[in-house]
Each structure stands twice: as C-alpha cells, then as structure tokens.
Amino acid sequence: MEYQDVIELAKRRAIFWPAFDIYGGLSGFFDYGPVGVLIKDNIINSWKNVFINVEGMVPIDSPNITPEEVLDASGHTKVFTDYITYCENCGEAYRVDELIKMKDPTFELKSYDYMVQRMQELDLKCEKCGGKLSKPEKFNLMLPTKVGPGKGKQAYLRPETAQGIFINFLTYLRYFRDTLPFGVVQVGKGFRNEIAPRQGLIRLREFNMAEVEVFFDPESLIWPGHYNEIFNDEVLLLPNDGREIRIKISESMENKIIKIQPIAYFIGLVQRFLINIGVDKNKIRFRQHYPEELAHYSKDCWDCEVKTSLGWIEVTGIADRNQYDLKQHSEKSGVLLVFKKKLDKPKYITRKRYVPIENEIKNIYGKEWKAVFEMLKNLEYNDKKPIYRNKEIDENCYRIEIYQEEIKTEDVIPWVIEPSFGIDRIFYSLLEHNLYRREESGYKVLGLKPHIAPFKVAVFPLMPKDNLDLKALEIYRMLKNSGITAYYDDSGSIGRRYARADEIGVPFCITIDYETLENDTVTIRDRDTTEQERIHINNIAKKIKESVEKCMMSI
RNA sequence: GCGGGUGUAGUGUAGUGGUUAGCACAGGGGCUUCCCAAGCCUCUAACUCGGGUUCAAAUCCCGGCACCCGCACCA
Structure with missing residues (x-):
C-alpha cells in the first residue's frame, strides 16, 4: 500500500503519530503507541536474536549524552558543523569552505571573520545565477547540551551509537579473552538535527538505531559466522560502477565486486533478516556508495535499500570503518585501543x-x-x-x-566493519509491505508474521452473554498466563471484531461459542486465509507458540 | 532553509462571510443464538494556533506551527 494508507491506519489504530501534537507539534519527532511499541519491540527482538543469539555477538548500552572530546576524536564536531551560505536571489545553498576552496585550495577555516574576509576578497557569487550570497550561518547537525551546573561541560546527544562501542574496546577485548574477531551490538537512540525532516518515520531527528561493530585482525578479515549457509543466497547489487546485477554472495566475492568477506557476509545476513521479519524479498537491493558520498570515517559502504511508495529508502548501511575510530580515540585519549598480536x-x-x-x-x-x-x-x-x-x-x-x-x-589496531540499522525505517517498510486490502470487503489487513505481530491472538465470545463472555475471559487469562500476548474484544458483531484484529496484524482469532460450553473446543481463525478450524482449548497455546517459534530466524 | 499547496470529530470528507457546522465510517450504550466491518434504536465527538478586517470569519488578510509536493540538505 501507499504512504498515506499507512499513515491513516497508524493514526487511527494508535501505532504511531507526530509527537507533541497538543502543543502544535515539532517536526522530526514521533510517538509510538500501544500497537507500535509492541511491533517495534518485536522487530528489535528478532534483530537481537540474529546478532546476539545466532551470530554470538554481545550487547552494550551506553549513554545518549556524549562529552565533546569523544566526538572531537571521532570527527563529528568538525564534520557535523558546516557554515552554509544562501544565494539571496535564487536560494541555492552552499558550504562556504568548499566554495572558497574552489578558488583558494590552501584555505583553512581559522575563524568566522577570516572566512567572511576571504569570501569578500575572492568576490564569491552564486554559482548558478551570480546572485549575492548571504552571511554564513553555522549549522550543527548534532544537538548540543551542557552537563553539570554553571558553565557546564559541553556535550552532545550522540549522532550514532557506535562511539559508545569503540571507546569500550578494551573491556570487550578482555571479555572475549583477547581473541579477534568479535562483534558488539547496541540498540538505542541516535539524534541528528536534520535541516528538513520529511516523510514521517523516514527522516527523524530522534531515531532508533541498531548498530553492530565487528572488530577484526586487519590481516584476517573473515567473519566466522555461517558463510557456507548464506553464500548461495542471491542479492541485487548496485556497485558504484553503474551496474545492477543479481548475483550469488559467493560469486560477488569471486568477481571482486565485494572485496572483503565480512561485507559480503553481512549483506547476505541483512537480507535474510529483512526477509525473515517480513520485508518483501523483491524490494531489497544493496547499493555501493560513490567515493564522494562516503562518510568521513569510511572507506567503503554498501547501503541496503528497500523499495517503498516513497522510493528506495536506506534501511541499513554496511560500512568499512577500517581503523579510523580506534586510531582516533587512541590518539586523543592516550589509551592505546589495540590488541597484542x-x-x-x-x-x-x-x-x-x-x-x-x-x-x-x-x-x-x-x-x-x-x-x-x-x-x-x-x-x-x-x-x-x-x-x-x-x-x-x-x-x-x-x-x-x-x-x-x-x-x-x-600492537595492532583492529579493523572495523559496521552494519548499522535504522529501526524506524525498517518498521515503516514492514507496515507498507504487509498492508493490503481484503478484496471482498475492502478493509485493511496488516499481514505481519506471527513473531512480529503486536498480539499473537485475539479472544472473542461469540456474544457477550450466556456465560460465553465469562468462558472467553477464562481462556484469555489462560493464554496470557502461558506467556502469549493476547487481547480480548467483546464489542460489536463478530465480523467487526475480526476486522479490528486484522487491521493491527493479529494472526489468530479464537471464538468461544455455545459448543465451547459443551466440549471445551473453540474455533481458531487464520488471518491470512480467514479459514477456521475447531481445536481444544488445551491446544491453543501450543499451536500459537509453534507458529511464532517457526518464524524466528535460525541459520 | 527556499518556492508552491493543504489544515473541519478518532479517520475520510461537505461546507466561499450570517448553517443548531452536514455526511460516512469508526467509537460508547442497548436490542437481536450474531462466525467475517450485518440490522435497528441511541449517545459521544471537530473548524491547527495567534492576530487583523467586518455588525458578523471555518470561510477574507497577516503571522506562527504542522503536513504534502518540488529544490537544497541528509556526516
């Protein structure tokens, strides 16, 4: 379905909506509601299952607020602060330092006044229309804050969770008993003061990310995961030479399209993960960055893009961060972040x-x-x-x-490969790819897989009377006690209740009818086929748990 | 950030200066042995915010905010 259909459903059924609404809202911030939180948590749990359980990586939870030194070392304070000038005639925006460097390659940004002076001396004009350029404005893509009283210590909300992992490298090296490679994962929030947030969950100023930093011996860039299991998987690759090829993981390495094993491996793994949670397998591709597109820390990067009604959107980036971050932190902190080889x-x-x-x-x-x-x-x-x-x-x-x-x-500085996931974008793609309209009645169905669905089962009495409701509540409690997220609904006709459950992706509905009172059997109805069968109430929990467990990814 | 468009119950909409602001769906209560948004009765619920013009503003004007589309930005 389309963007507008997802937004309409999301608002109406309390999945997500723009934050701070009663105060007029603030662009780039969203709330997740009762249904949305459950779905998001299920995505994150599936993600953790892949990286922690299947791949044997370990988690960290480090602070959102990060002191300035850390981001000085990582290069973020410098790279994230740009001086921007606008053409007063046509509105075109330019980065001032780049504009000056075109005429004076030796230019260095010493001070604001010097920069303005050089702009005047070089008589800079708009490249497009020759119009007058405005005074440079500072634009910092990180959100600043102060820690402590008085003047306080300059800090920022982290623009990525990765730095929290790098600076704790030695602790994790010890945890892994001085053996490489190993992976550390972090699920948390990142913050970027986007110039123009757009398109709901796609470009947020505060967003959920799940990052993985894998540390390798530079002479042995091989992740000992389950390569033999995924090397036959086919992926759609767009290397930065302009080609577009569907190819096996193994062939992409043989053909040197992907140069190192971990990137090939994680491309395969990311695709398996996305398909596993319910992203349409025909709408996934991996696009290599062009050199000028690369982040300051990165030598090579492959984005996983998912096709939606908004176009191809980046949901994951697999970046070769090489030795950049550990080198920088070693230098600035004075603590050698190395392993003894x-x-x-x-x-x-x-x-x-x-x-x-x-x-x-x-x-x-x-x-x-x-x-x-x-x-x-x-x-x-x-x-x-x-x-x-x-x-x-x-x-x-x-x-x-x-x-x-x-x-x-x-002393060897480890080599880092980073798969980094945008959870909100994955969440959105999942809704869009799984939402469809019932042909007969025209209402919406959210076809989420059981392990992602917010509730695994809905419990209905055929009518809320004749003790049917009491029996239904008893079964509802029984299911909850066995650890199943369930919800109860006795309002309106039975068809209406099926529809309500379909709309938020509940895979099973059970209905308690007069026969239940006689022989303890209920009908269990499958969301996708709408077919129902009768089963004994003692078998409900087992059937539902099996359908959920069957979905969890394993290799 | 620039340009254009939009803003009415939970959702989708009607309303072009004077309306009890209409409709549909959803929601609450009730009736109906009721398995796919069935039917009937009934109730709840809205003009994005601030200023201006006017006897009178949802409606016209200005500004803020938000959303949508393009441009730019997206380490």
Whole structure:
C-alpha cells in the first residue's frame, strides 16, 4: 500500500503519530503507541536474536549524552558543523569552505571573520545565477547540551551509537579473552538535527538505531559466522560502477565486486533478516556508495535499500570503518585501543640496561642504597649518566649490559566493519509491505508474521452473554498466563471484531461459542486465509507458540 | 532553509462571510443464538494556533506551527 494508507491506519489504530501534537507539534519527532511499541519491540527482538543469539555477538548500552572530546576524536564536531551560505536571489545553498576552496585550495577555516574576509576578497557569487550570497550561518547537525551546573561541560546527544562501542574496546577485548574477531551490538537512540525532516518515520531527528561493530585482525578479515549457509543466497547489487546485477554472495566475492568477506557476509545476513521479519524479498537491493558520498570515517559502504511508495529508502548501511575510530580515540585519549598480536616468530631487539652493583652502592650511599639500587634497576637506558639527588651516580655503582629483548607480540589496531540499522525505517517498510486490502470487503489487513505481530491472538465470545463472555475471559487469562500476548474484544458483531484484529496484524482469532460450553473446543481463525478450524482449548497455546517459534530466524 | 499547496470529530470528507457546522465510517450504550466491518434504536465527538478586517470569519488578510509536493540538505 501507499504512504498515506499507512499513515491513516497508524493514526487511527494508535501505532504511531507526530509527537507533541497538543502543543502544535515539532517536526522530526514521533510517538509510538500501544500497537507500535509492541511491533517495534518485536522487530528489535528478532534483530537481537540474529546478532546476539545466532551470530554470538554481545550487547552494550551506553549513554545518549556524549562529552565533546569523544566526538572531537571521532570527527563529528568538525564534520557535523558546516557554515552554509544562501544565494539571496535564487536560494541555492552552499558550504562556504568548499566554495572558497574552489578558488583558494590552501584555505583553512581559522575563524568566522577570516572566512567572511576571504569570501569578500575572492568576490564569491552564486554559482548558478551570480546572485549575492548571504552571511554564513553555522549549522550543527548534532544537538548540543551542557552537563553539570554553571558553565557546564559541553556535550552532545550522540549522532550514532557506535562511539559508545569503540571507546569500550578494551573491556570487550578482555571479555572475549583477547581473541579477534568479535562483534558488539547496541540498540538505542541516535539524534541528528536534520535541516528538513520529511516523510514521517523516514527522516527523524530522534531515531532508533541498531548498530553492530565487528572488530577484526586487519590481516584476517573473515567473519566466522555461517558463510557456507548464506553464500548461495542471491542479492541485487548496485556497485558504484553503474551496474545492477543479481548475483550469488559467493560469486560477488569471486568477481571482486565485494572485496572483503565480512561485507559480503553481512549483506547476505541483512537480507535474510529483512526477509525473515517480513520485508518483501523483491524490494531489497544493496547499493555501493560513490567515493564522494562516503562518510568521513569510511572507506567503503554498501547501503541496503528497500523499495517503498516513497522510493528506495536506506534501511541499513554496511560500512568499512577500517581503523579510523580506534586510531582516533587512541590518539586523543592516550589509551592505546589495540590488541597484542602474537608474532609468528619472536623478534629480538638489542638493548642496553643498567646493572646496579650492590656493594659499591652501599659504600657510597649508606642507608639510602636501596633507593639508588632500585632506581638504576628500573631506569631505561639512555646516553646520559644516571642522576640521583641532582648528582651523577658514580660509574662504579653499575655496569651497562647489552642484552637481547624478546618481543612476542605487536600492537595492532583492529579493523572495523559496521552494519548499522535504522529501526524506524525498517518498521515503516514492514507496515507498507504487509498492508493490503481484503478484496471482498475492502478493509485493511496488516499481514505481519506471527513473531512480529503486536498480539499473537485475539479472544472473542461469540456474544457477550450466556456465560460465553465469562468462558472467553477464562481462556484469555489462560493464554496470557502461558506467556502469549493476547487481547480480548467483546464489542460489536463478530465480523467487526475480526476486522479490528486484522487491521493491527493479529494472526489468530479464537471464538468461544455455545459448543465451547459443551466440549471445551473453540474455533481458531487464520488471518491470512480467514479459514477456521475447531481445536481444544488445551491446544491453543501450543499451536500459537509453534507458529511464532517457526518464524524466528535460525541459520 | 527556499518556492508552491493543504489544515473541519478518532479517520475520510461537505461546507466561499450570517448553517443548531452536514455526511460516512469508526467509537460508547442497548436490542437481536450474531462466525467475517450485518440490522435497528441511541449517545459521544471537530473548524491547527495567534492576530487583523467586518455588525458578523471555518470561510477574507497577516503571522506562527504542522503536513504534502518540488529544490537544497541528509556526516
């Protein structure tokens, strides 16, 4: 169905709607309602099942608010702050630094005044119409905040959850007992002060993301997942040379369209995940970024795009972040985010060290001999004479020994591959792909798979009287007690209740009728076929649980 | 951010200066042994916000906000 159909249903059935409505609203923010939250949580749970349970990665939950240093190191404060100028005639927007660099490649953004001065000196005009350009405006795509009282500490709402993973690399390396590769996942919110949010859940200023950072030994870029299971999967690839090809994962690597195994693997995995939760398999493609499109941290990136009535929208990005982030944080924090890689053969380095001579030191320094002894023993060799209490130590107190130091490991910065998912966009695509109209009656049906559906079953008394309602409530409680999300409805005719359940994607409806009172059987009706069968009430929970479990992805 | 369009019950809409602001669906209550939005009775419920013009504004004008379409932006 189309965008408008989804929005209409979403508002009417409390799935999602624009936030802050009674105060006039604020563009780029949405509320998820009772039905929407359940669906969204089910998507996230399926996602966690794939990455945590199936792939063996581990989670982290790090703060939304991030101090400035972290984002200085990651490059976000710099890259996210642009100076923009607009043509006062035609409205065209330009980034000031790029405009100046076209005429003066040596230009560096030292200060606002200098930038304005250069604009005037170079007599910059609108590229399109030659119109006058406005004064540069600062535009920061991150949302700033202050932490603490008074002046406070400059911080930002995180633009991605990834940094929380990178800065904790050493903790996770230890958790994985110093073995690479491993993956860390985070589900949480990201914040970007978009210039013009549009199209509902597609471009939000506060959005749900699920990110994966996989850390590799740079010399062994292979994810030991289930490659043999997915390498026969076909995917639609759009490499940045302009081709569009449907190809097997394995062939895409043989043909060097995808250069490294983890990207190929995650492309296959992402496709399996999306199909598993109910995205139309004929509306998925993977598009490689053009060099100029790449983020500041990335060397290669493949977007997973899903086709909707709004066009192809990016729902996942698989980025080769290489060593960028760990390198940056090592440099700025002073903590080496590296792993100690065992060398095939130990290396030997010829070094010198001081060997203290105890008796001689005792003779000269008396009671203080121990301090001098220890100092010499631990002192790194250098060409200057060692000094104690501002005086050179007598040469007889030590000798200089030449020795071979054995080096068994070297510091290696891991290589990072990042599959990053936009949950809200996936959520929207899922609704659009699964919403259809019943031919006979014309009302809407949300054909969500059982593991994604907000409720697994709806319970109806045929009529709310003659004890049918009491019996129905008893069965409803029984199902809830066995861990099934169920809902009860006795309002209006039975057909109306089926329709209401269909509209929010409930896969099964059971109806309690006069026969139930006699033999404890109910009708269970399948949403997609509308067919019903009679089953005993003791078998309801089992049947529903099986249909849900059958959907959970496994490899 | 620029240009254009739109804003009426929960949803979809009618209403072009004076209407008890109409209709349909949905929703609540009731009747009907009622299995696919059945029928009947009944009730609830709306003019995006602020200012202006006018005796009188949902309606005309200005501004804010939101949404839609294009452009730009989207690390």
